[in-house]
Amino acid sequence: MRQRRTCALCGTETAGQVVLSLPPTPCANEFVVDKSQRQARYPLDLQLCPSPHCGHLQLAGVVSPSTLFDNYVYASGTSPSFVQHFSDYAKRVIDLFGLDDTSLVIDVGANDGTLLRQFAEHGSTRVHGVEPARGIAEIAESRGIPTTVAFLDPAVARDLRQRFGPAAVVTANNVFAHIGDLEQATAAVRTLLGPDGVFIFEVSYLADVIDNLLFDTIYHEHVAYHTVRPLVGFFARMGMTLFDVERVPTHGGSIRVYVASGDRSVSPRVAELVKSEEEAALFSTSTYESFGKRIRAQGQSLREQIASLKGKGWRLCGYGAPAKLTTLMYSFALDADDFEFIVDDSPLKRGLFTPGTHIPVVGAERLAEVSGRRYCSLVFAWNYYENIVASHESWSGAWLNPLTLDLLDGKAVY
Template sequence: MTTCRLCGSTSLASVVDLGATPPCERFLTAQQLDEPEPTYPLHLRVCTECWLAQIPPLISPEDTFTEYAYFSSFSSSWVEHAKTFTGQAVQRLGLGRDSFVVEVASNDGYLLKHVVEQGIRCLGIEPSVNVGKAAREAGVPTVTAFLSPETGTWVRERHGPADLVVANNVYAHIPDVIGFTKGLRALVADDGWVSIEVQHLLTLIEKVQYDTIYHEHFQYYTVESARRALASGGLSLVDVELLPTHGGSIRLWARPAEVAGEPSARVVDVLAREKAAGLHELSGYAEFAAAVNRVRLDLLRFLVDAAAHGKTVVGYGAPGKGNTLLNHCGIRPDLLAYTVDRNPYKHGRFTPGTRIPILPPERIAADRPDYVLVLPWNLRAELTDQLSYIGEWGARLVFPIPRLEIIEVAP
């Protein structure tokens, strides 16, 4: 990749090179284990002009999201987060029965179902056929489409402009960031609001959350680079919230540039924090690759030592981020016997690249392993509670990021 996808600059600097990995959501069937598996470079660079961190667009969204393995509703904490946001947004914006809410990348209706419950007209735009079908079955109106300026215009013409457009955990997933942003502008009313949640590059760097770098995530935002991205489509950033979700996210509130006004004090404050961390210059990225290597070595030392002492280690969860970690560390079933996941779609399949079996969660209680490696570490509180039963036989939880941590749990 030689050109920034946001500003067109050719001044791209390396942040970390994670080698080549398979797409993180292409879970393998047993029949596919003897077939070739393509891998793609995973090299994060940052533009020194607009400070958008990005990877090459080697895999199209159509390759990933037409049939998707991730269903948001399987995370109870994420569903609760969506419910809380919906209530706050309704109050903040004064939404009512005459309002219209659109969510882009609405998945299985995990958020819009709360809008439906309040009697507010809504529509989901979801590219994945299988999860969009689940949303409709749950009573959430959903169209199957990728957002583009044309899609935004089509929805606006048929349903009217949206008072609120929600785009949670999708702004990183689209290579055409300018076209997508123009699509948001096409959807939203001229006096409406856009709310976007996306992982914050500041916490990714500070907490070495490198496993969130994978081919589905084409770019990684600071508030500064997000502000520039929004402006490319005619939107202005007016407020920002710092959230604990996904290890540290930002909720961006934007409006059409014509009505936006001045940004809030919170925007000014976060921009200052980013600048102090060096993320508006190259110095803030200089030590990240070394920190990533330390995480890798610590995890491998633990797994090798556990195997040498006859201890059994299994995984919990099969998230996309987990597959970056497993592939970068070269972890195979000899070090991690299997992982489990609540999503039945993944049962009987194998992790991409590393070919680790994915089983139902009940397998942990049946096998009573010595350690459980938690791959979706961002759900630490939820999963520590869910997995407290392993304390009955003295097993311990292992969290690999931001540093290796082995904890005892009380049943």
């Protein structure tokens, strides 16, 4: 693990600026075949940049990207609602920037090609993905999405530019929080873009993380926790212009950021969001002290609710094995003694065991097997809570949201 001493966005000294520490965990997507396998745990400490012009929040320690992503098991296309989100996203970008079948769209961290398939289906048919996880990239290729297996860096960007020409749009969705060297990655994006090209990325928004207590989105893949103010200064220093920001509902609350390779008129939304961030004290250490207290209180409440359910004869399972499951389990001291199994819709995770806690991951057919047998399912994939519950209407059991602590269909408990 590499320890950071400076801010990834402005270079200010950050050693000693830790404002929040969560319990050490294994890598959040390090699912294992053998439940007896010992797994390394890494600290989850967050640093706040002290610069009055920045205030970027980042992990103090960075795990090697090859450790995190070489055998990645997250696939975008397993969620119908996320596929629909990408469809709407692609249509909006095509309309905004007048893309056609001659426009090149490159997706960084393209995963299984879900977003690029939407661009292709809606008329922007020149697409190319960059994805470091070979197994996931092979899925994209099998779906007709040409993909380069690599981490994006300036050398890879130069090669792609030489082979395909300049890109009209470069996307990086739920990726910009995963990159340790943002200067190098952004320089590579500039190489890919044409003179009027646009870089668009979606990333979890720190304001929503704090407001909605989305602490479980803090894990080792996410080395950065973004707000608009630090990003404006960062892109200016890189010779680019952050010209618009939209708030979108994915992952509990995200922002879609638009960056031009040169000068461009800036939307008033940018200044409005910066002002709201400053008013919310997102650049103050006291905000993170309070956040830590709220996390601990939520953990206590959830453990009490689980104990109450068990005391009334209910058994527990889980639904969804996203990366955030790992942070939640370790932060709230939950383990295989609490949950018998975890259901997940991704075939890449079924048959494996959860990181560190080693709970078996199974398919949804297991729910049918235990229907009517007083099981309560805690929905770790809380961002898909409504969809999950709606798709299992016939299941006779209870559902529990770990963030709101709402218990659905559990009247028999009382």
